[in-house]
Amino acid sequence: MGVYGMSEEVVFVVKVGGKEVEINENTLAVLRDYLKAPMSLDELARKLGLESWEEAYELIKAVPAWVLWTPPSMWNSRVKWYLQKQGGVNEHPS
Numbered sequence: 001m002g003v004y005g006m007s008e009e010v011v012f013v014v015k016v017g018g019k020e021v022e023i024n025e026n027t028l029a030v031l032r033d034y035l036k037a038p039m040s041l042d043e044l045a046r047k048l049g050l051e052s053w054e055e056a057y058e059l060i061k062a063v064p065a066w067v068l069w070t071p072p073s074m075w076n077s078r079v080k081w082y083l084q085k086q087g088g089v090n091e092h093p094s
Contacts, residue, residue, distance in 0.1 A: 014063055025072040031060075
């Protein structure tokens with residue numbers, strides 16, 4: 001999982017295959033639905049715009065548990081907490 005800063009905006013991304021999946025309130029809501037209700041990996045992949053269930057599986061494996069259990073409404077405050085704990089952000093590679 002990467003944390004990148006662009007001016008004031010902070011972006012959490014998870015690399016899956018050759019792409020990066022941004023973790024934001026919308027993505028987090030879908031991931032939490034997957035955890036709490038019956039949903040296939042195929043459906044999860046479709047909802048997140050991934051190519052296959054394999055990518056969805058790799059995403060689930062790569063996202064830290066603290067992210068998965070963060071309510072979407074608390075995402076922004078949790079990001080601030082994480083950044084304070086880690087001591088900052090990385091610049092996104094161009």
